[in-house]
Amino acid sequence: MNVLVLSSSDKVFSAAVQLLALCGGHRALRACDVMQARTLIGQREFGAAVIYGDGPAAELRDICLTLAENCVGTAFLPRGGEVPGELYDSGVIVAERPLTKAALYVALRAALGIAYGYERLRRENADLKRRLEILKTVSRAKCVLASRGMTEEEAHAEIERRAMNERRSKTDIAKEIIEGNDVNEKDK
16 A cells, blocks of 8 residues: 655654554655645555645645545644644544654554555445446346246246356346347247
8 A cells, every 4th residue: 555654854754664664564655745745646546644744734734634535544743733623523643742653653553544444445335336236237137037927036036047057147147138138948
């Protein structure tokens, strides 16, 4: 997973790289300022981000919110001043001050945890969409078979029987039925 590290501090970047190696060897990409970070965000996908308080507060707030909106686990490491409450409300992890390697590690692990959770949900969502498409296709095929005089149960059994006998997926059989390329049992 790509991890954006926005920091002009060599010390913070090097610590982040070391900690990422401990967390599974994720790839750290460095931006030294907000403009460079925005360019990288436009070029690559990031699972997590570490923002070390370099630059104007408004720009840092905006980049943190942008990353959080895109479901990226974002850790903000403030240098000083007040932390806007909306960062907390948006799911941005705010590290405690003073910044230590331990605080960076905790913030980074939390950001990676959010990224892992988001990725798991994204995969589950894709699987559910795939399964829904299969159900819709099979249901349409059942309707076609029902229009030929079968009951829903008979249509379901016919699709399953053909899939097993022909060693093909129910989806392939259903698509064939819908497209009218199947051979009706009564026509044999």
